[in-house]
Amino acid sequence: MQKYMDYSKRVEELAELLAKKDGVNLSKLLRRTNPVDIEEFISTLSSDDALLVFRLLKKEDAIEVFAKLDPSDKDKIKKGLNDAEFTDLLEDLDFDDMIDTLEEMPASVVQKILRNTDPEIRKRVNQYLKFPEDSAASLMTPEFVELKINMTVKEALTTIKRIGKDKVTVYTCYVTDTTKKLLGYVSLRNLVTSDENTLISSLLYEDVISVRTDEDQEEVARTFQKYGFTALPVVDKENMLVGIITVDDIMWIIEQEATEDFQIMAATTPEEEEYSKMSVWKLAKNRIPWLMFLMISSAFTSTILRSYEAVIQSIIALNMFIPMLTDSGGNAGSQTSTLVIRAMATHDVELSDWMKVFWKEFRVGVVSGLSLGLVSFLKCMFFDNVGVEISLIVAVTLLLVVITAKVVGSLLPMLASRLGADPAIMASPLITTIVDSVGLIVYFNIAQMFISVAPL
Amino acid sequence: MQKYMDYSKRVEELAELLAKKDGVNLSKLLRRTNPVDIEEFISTLSSDDALLVFRLLKKEDAIEVFAKLDPSDKDKIKKGLNDAEFTDLLEDLDFDDMIDTLEEMPASVVQKILRNTDPEIRKRVNQYLKFPEDSAASLMTPEFVELKINMTVKEALTTIKRIGKDKVTVYTCYVTDTTKKLLGYVSLRNLVTSDENTLISSLLYEDVISVRTDEDQEEVARTFQKYGFTALPVVDKENMLVGIITVDDIMWIIEQEATEDFQIMAATTPEEEEYSKMSVWKLAKNRIPWLMFLMISSAFTSTILRSYEAVIQSIIALNMFIPMLTDSGGNAGSQTSTLVIRAMATHDVELSDWMKVFWKEFRVGVVSGLSLGLVSFLKCMFFDNVGVEISLIVAVTLLLVVITAKVVGSLLPMLASRLGADPAIMASPLITTIVDSVGLIVYFNIAQMFISVAPL
Numbered sequence: 047m048q049k050y051m052d053y054s055k056r057v058e059e060l061a062e063l064l065a066k067k068d069g070v071n072l073s074k075l076l077r078r079t080n081p082v083d084i085e086e087f088i089s090t091l092s093s094d095d096a097l098l099v100f101r102l103l104k105k106e107d108a109i110e111v112f113a114k115l116d117p118s119d120k121d122k123i124k125k126g127l128n129d130a131e132f133t134d135l136l137e138d139l140d141f142d143d144m145i146d147t148l149e150e151m152p153a154s155v156v157q158k159i160l161r162n163t164d165p166e167i168r169k170r171v172n173q174y175l176k177f178p179e180d181s182a183a184s185l186m187t188p189e190f191v192e193l194k195i196n197m198t199v200k201e202a203l204t205t206i207k208r209i210g211k212d213k214v215t216v217y218t219c220y221v222t223d224t225t226k227k228l229l230g231y232v233s234l235r236n237l238v239t240s241d242e243n244t245l246i247s248s249l250l251y252e253d254v255i256s257v258r259t260d261e262d263q264e265e266v267a268r269t270f271q272k273y274g275f276t277a278l279p280v281v282d283k284e285n286m287l288v289g290i291i292t293v294d295d296i297m298w299i300i301e302q303e304a305t306e307d308f309q310i311m312a313a314t315t316p317e318e319e320e321y322s323k324m325s326v327w328k329l330a331k332n333r334i335p336w337l338m339f340l341m342i343s344s345a346f347t348s349t350i351l352r353s354y355e356a357v358i359q360s361i362i363a364l365n366m367f368i369p370m371l372t373d374s375g376g377n378a379g380s381q382t383s384t385l386v387i388r389a390m391a392t393h394d395v396e397l398s399d400w401m402k403v404f405w406k407e408f409r410v411g412v413v414s415g416l417s418l419g420l421v422s423f424l425k426c427m428f429f430d431n432v433g434v435e436i437s438l439i440v441a442v443t444l445l446l447v448v449i450t451a452k453v454v455g456s457l458l459p460m461l462a463s464r465l466g467a468d469p470a471i472m473a474s475p476l477i478t479t480i481v482d483s484v485g486l487i488v489y490f491n492i493a494q495m496f497i498s499v500a501p502l
Numbered sequence: 503m504q505k506y507m508d509y510s511k512r513v514e515e516l517a518e519l520l521a522k523k524d525g526v527n528l529s530k531l532l533r534r535t536n537p538v539d540i541e542e543f544i545s546t547l548s549s550d551d552a553l554l555v556f557r558l559l560k561k562e563d564a565i566e567v568f569a570k571l572d573p574s575d576k577d578k579i580k581k582g583l584n585d586a587e588f589t590d591l592l593e594d595l596d597f598d599d600m601i602d603t604l605e606e607m608p609a610s611v612v613q614k615i616l617r618n619t620d621p622e623i624r625k626r627v628n629q630y631l632k633f634p635e636d637s638a639a640s641l642m643t644p645e646f647v648e649l650k651i652n653m654t655v656k657e658a659l660t661t662i663k664r665i666g667k668d669k670v671t672v673y674t675c676y677v678t679d680t681t682k683k684l685l686g687y688v689s690l691r692n693l694v695t696s697d698e699n700t701l702i703s704s705l706l707y708e709d710v711i712s713v714r715t716d717e718d719q720e721e722v723a724r725t726f727q728k729y730g731f732t733a734l735p736v737v738d739k740e741n742m743l744v745g746i747i748t749v750d751d752i753m754w755i756i757e758q759e760a761t762e763d764f765q766i767m768a769a770t771t772p773e774e775e776e777y778s779k780m781s782v783w784k785l786a787k788n789r790i791p792w793l794m795f796l797m798i799s800s801a802f803t804s805t806i807l808r809s810y811e812a813v814i815q816s817i818i819a820l821n822m823f824i825p826m827l828t829d830s831g832g833n834a835g836s837q838t839s840t841l842v843i844r845a846m847a848t849h850d851v852e853l854s855d856w857m858k859v860f861w862k863e864f865r866v867g868v869v870s871g872l873s874l875g876l877v878s879f880l881k882c883m884f885f886d887n888v889g890v891e892i893s894l895i896v897a898v899t900l901l902l903v904v905i906t907a908k909v910v911g912s913l914l915p916m917l918a919s920r921l922g923a924d925p926a927i928m929a930s931p932l933i934t935t936i937v938d939s940v941g942l943i944v945y946f947n948i949a950q951m952f953i954s955v956a957p958l
Contacts, residue, residue, distance in 0.1 A: 078709045082729050203694060210695040217673050217690070234673070234690060238659060239666040253534045271757070273538050274750030276732050293749060294730030297756075301727070304760035305844055312840030313833055321845035322855070326862055330869040333837050337874055337904075340833050347825035348886065355818050362811050365821060369803035369828055369938055376832070377769055377796050377931045381789050384768030388761055389777035399778070406782055413786040418793055430804065448793075475833045482825055 060087045064095060073102045081110035089119050097126035109135070113143035117150040133162050140214055142187035142295065145174045182266045183259040185296065186280040186289030191219040193246055195229060200242035206234070214292055218277045221250055228279055228287040230254050256281045259288060266291060267299040268393065307391055311384065311473035313340060340475050346483045347372075354490040357497075363432050364493055367440050368486070370422075375447040375485045376478035378414060382407050382455030383477050387469045390459065400460045404453065411452030415445035439493050446492075447485040454480055513543045520551060529558045537566035545575050553582035565591070569599035573606040589618050596670055598643035598751065601630045638722045639715040641752065642736040642745030647675040649702055651685060656698035662690070670748055674733045677706055684735055684743040686710050712737045715744060722747060723755040724849065763847055767840065767929035769796065796931050802939045803828075810946040813953075819888050820949055823896050824942070826878075831903040831941045832934035834870060838863050838911030839933050843925045846915060856916045860909065867908030871901035895949050902948075903941040910936055 056079055063072040076084060076099070084107065088096050100123050103111060112123060112135060124132055136144055136159065148156050148171065156175075160168045170188065177183035191213050193202050202219065210216040219237070221229045230252040240249060256279045257266050269278060270293055280289045302318070309316040315332040317324065324332075351358070358365050386403060389395035395403060419441040426437035455477050459469035512535055519528040532540060532555070540563065544552050556579050559567060568579060568591060580588055592600050592615065604612050604627065612631075616624045626644065633639035647669050649658050658675065666672040675693070677685045686708040696705060712735045713722050725734060726749055736745045758774070765772040771788040773780065780788075807814070814821050842859060845851035851859060875897040882893035911933050915925035 080709070080711060080729060207695050210691060215691075216694065234694065235666060235671075238672065238690065238694065239663050253536070255536060271753045273536060274753065276749065293732065293753075297727045297730065297749075297753070300753075300757050301760070301848060304757065304764075305848065308764075308840055308844045312837045314837050314841065320848075320850045321841050322850050322858075326865045326869065329841075329862070329866045330873075333834075333866070334870050334873050337830060337833055337837070337870055338877060341826060341830050341874055341878065342881070344826045344829040345881065345885075347829075348822040351822040351825070352886075355822070358821060359815065359818055362815055365811070365814060366804040366807040368824065369807070369942070370797060370800045372825055372828070373800040373803075373931075373934060373938065374793060374797045376934065377793055378789075380931065381768045381770050381793070384764055385770065385777050385785075388764045392757060392761065392776075394776045394778050402778075406785070409782045410785045410789070413782065414790050414793055417786075417790050418797055421794060422797065425798070425801065429801075430808075475829075475836065478829060478832065482829065486825070 056083045057087045057090070060084075060099075061090070064091075064099065069102070072099070076102055076107070077104060081107050081114065084111045085114040089116060091122075093122040093125065096122045100126075105138070109138045113139055113147070120147060120150065129159075129162070133159060137163065137167070140187055141170075141174075141189050142185065142214075145171065145184075148175065177259070180263045181259065182257045182261040182263065182280050182291065183289070185263060185266065185291045186259075187214050187291075188289050189213045190277075190279075190287075190290040191216050192287075193219045193221050193232065195221050195223070195247050195250070197246045198242065199237050199240050199244045199246070199249070202232070202237055202246055203242070206237075214290070215277050218290075220279055220287055220290070221246060222287050226286045228254060228256065228281055228285055231279070254279060256285075257291070258283070263296070263299055264303050267296045267303070270296050271300065303391070307387065307468075307470045310468060310470035311387065313337070313473070313475040336475070340479055343476075344479045344482065346479070347486060350483060350486045350490075354486075357490055357493060361436070361493065361497070363436055364439070364489070366430075367426070367436075368489070371440070371443055371447055371485050371489060372478075372482045374418060374444060375451045375481040377451075378411070378448045379451035379455035379477040379481045380473065382410075382452050383459055383473055386456050387459045387473060390463060390469050397460055397463055400457070403456050403460065407452040407456035408449065411449035414452070415448035418448055419445040435496050439489070439496050443485065443489045443492055446488050447481065450484050450488075451477070451481045454484075512539045513546070516540075516543045516555075517546070520547075520555065525558070528555070532558055532563070533560060537563050537570065540567045541570040545572060547578075549578040549581065552578045556582075561594070565594045569595055569603070576603060576606065585615075585618070589615055593619065593623070596643055597626075597630075597645050598641065598670075601627065601640075604631065633715070636719045637715065638713045638717040638719065638736050638747065639745070641719060641722065641747045642715075643670050643748075644745045645669045646733075646735075646743075646746040647672050648743075649675045649677050649688065651677050651679070651703050651706070653702045654698065655693050655696050655700045655702070655705070658688070658693055658702055659698070662693075670746070671733050674746075676735055676743055676746070677702060678743050682742045684710060684712060684737055684741055687735070710735060712741075713747070714739070719752070719755055720759050723752045723759070726752050727756065759847070763843065763924075763926045766924060766926035767843065769793070769929070769931040792931070796935055799932075800935045800938065802935070803942060806939060806942045806946075810942075813946055813949060817892070817949070817953070819892055820895070820945070822886075823882070823892075824945070827896070827899055827903055827941050827945060828934075828938045830874060830900060831907045831937040834867070834904045835907035835911035835933040835937045836929065838866075838908050839915055839929055842912050843915045843929060846919060846925050853916055853919055856913070859912050859916065863908040863912035864905065867905035868901075870908070871904035874904055875901040891952050895945070895952050899941065899945040899948055902944050903937065906940050906944075907933070907937045910940075 060072065060075060063075060088099055088111065091099060096119065100108060112120065136147065139147065160171060189212060191206055191210065193205060206216050217234045218231050219234065220231050223229055230250040231254055232246055232249045236249045255269065255273060257269060259280055259282050276293045278291050279287055280291060282288050306316040313336040317332060386395065422444050423437050423441035426432050426440050427434065458472035458477060462472045463469045516528065516531060519531060544555055544567065547555065552575065556564060568576065592603065595603065616627060645668060647662055647666065649661060662672050673690045674687050675690065676687050679685055686706040687710055688702055688705045688707065692705045711725065711729060713725060715736055715738050732749045734747050735743055736747060738744050762772040769792040773788060842851065878900050879893050879897035882888050882896050883890065914928035914933060918928045919925045
């Protein structure tokens, strides 16, 4: 163990031993492998191999590995076990993992399994199965250490020694009164660094930050992140302690929420499933309605162009700058909308800041629009040689398009949020469509103004 | 404390007490407030008020609050303390927080402060200040619990009782040999649930997953996330234990990396500073070069349009569909590039999967292109009344543009990564520009083909 260990090759090493049918060394290496990597390994195997490897695991690893498996991989294992074996395995899981597993199975199977379990467990399971998905309650487990306020440190440590092995964490211990109301917590750190006759009441941290059962999982993740906790108590409306959530169960939520925003902003229906696992049909199904919607809304531009056909035909040179103008507007708008959407997601910007954001983006729009306008004027004059009038029309339009794009890009995500929608739907594709239409109208109207003053 | 506590109003409550100059109740409420919220409160105050509130804090809160303050807020406090007070405060900080604070100060000030500190600390500080930003080493702290392999549980607990208060965590204790090589770890959970005569060696978990000092912080965050650890040991090339990283210091990294990708994908220079804190000039500076680059590259489209001016003038109806075609291409491409970029960022898709991704997106492109083509054909025929030839030209172009967009959108992010660049730079804006050009050429060539066969 003295060498720095490269775990990235572990799955390949296990696969090699399995291919060689070297059960002895496979079993040895499995014992030295983190359950997370074992799960990764098993998920690549056929039903028979998966079961074979699973049976080689020591019990505590088997429990952890099973909890982490995908539903389809869990099925592979389940099929190879008899009912009694499977019920035993289920009961050994951490309570939150057991609930997750049951939630993935058909209701009839769940009821059949529950018939064989302890009535106390059955009652609790049925209660947990009713919690809404994505709520704090759906992430919590009742397996926490509960201490009494009148205990000494010695008594507390004796309690932890007795019951600690079955709890998801022993590092934060919760103190409740006789009605289960949360009084506070003590950390194991304080317990082990204090004299054994110290009273729990003197170590109690009373100002506990807790989450409510019905709180959204994203809010729970933000609370963890903000305060740097490793566990949080979950209380009901009467402040009764009903469970705890540990940090390892919420670390993926922040990433998942970001992925969801990426998906919505790219105009696809958000999906929890990983990209690599989605079928062509599912990907197409999540995208086509949005493409269709955007295509049809961009038909506005056709109508606008058609109504200015006469202008285009008389000055065909105007036409060649349309894609550059609409692209620049789209880019300027998507810069703003993306940053605003992200700032709202990370709670850097709140809805009440809308005036500040609008004013900031307006000014950024003026600065950017002037820069782009100047460069495009020079390009039109000296590269495209389209004459000073058209160069000026293009430059002024660009200035106005960029300002419009910045304003629309800053306000629409906030408007969506105000209306109770996800700000991310107001991302580049939709803003592009809006800014395109505005841009074209501005372009042709400026052109008509210039032309009437100085016909070409 | 029996009520569920709403912490969202805490900062306002503190501000009210400060405004009333009610020092007694302010001090009381501060004692019942999490340092994270106190930091939020202090960051809103003037120098004088900040110092006043800071002086009301009990010592352990003051240390935690100071560590969390922004550099400018730290300065407010620093100015109000004399040199000895400030050096004391610095020495009380967790080692990683002390390093962070020193890194934010001018080198001359740091050297002046270090002159007053213990030579041992000074040596270590100078060593830490040399670690590259964003490396594992820059996140670590040397304040961990180190145990010896021949200790009993009782001896280990006695050691923890003695030194635990000064360590960032006591929940994972590291066992090293005489040369400081990492042998493994024991969890405090195992220690407190085992008999006191048990030998550490029998509780030792040897197959430690560790990170190297030079590893990138994003990789460190992924390791935490994958395995659900709350602390990770940091080792040097000889596997000597040099420090540990705790989960609270890396929870923001995953979010920060996602934010950086959002920024790059929106075609702005990534910035660690929060949106709300950036000035108009900084925002403009981060965006204008990208807008300029994209504007100039979209000048290709002007050249293309100019070369087909004759076709447009003879069939002006073709012109009105150009924005719809280019927008749809851009949207189809950005759907794909965004999902691929995100899948690469979360390690769902690796570079070696490029063929799989290409083939998947090609098929999604065919399905989406056919759907959009069909709908656009019907719209052109029966809504725009442009006749069957133009409707067909538009529909076929749309099919080809969507397929091209999907292929380009899937391959470019992977190509960027292959060339050592961030895949996120190949996001919608750049792909839009490419797909626009391809789309226009396809459109006019198909139009010319149709027209030569069946002149309108």
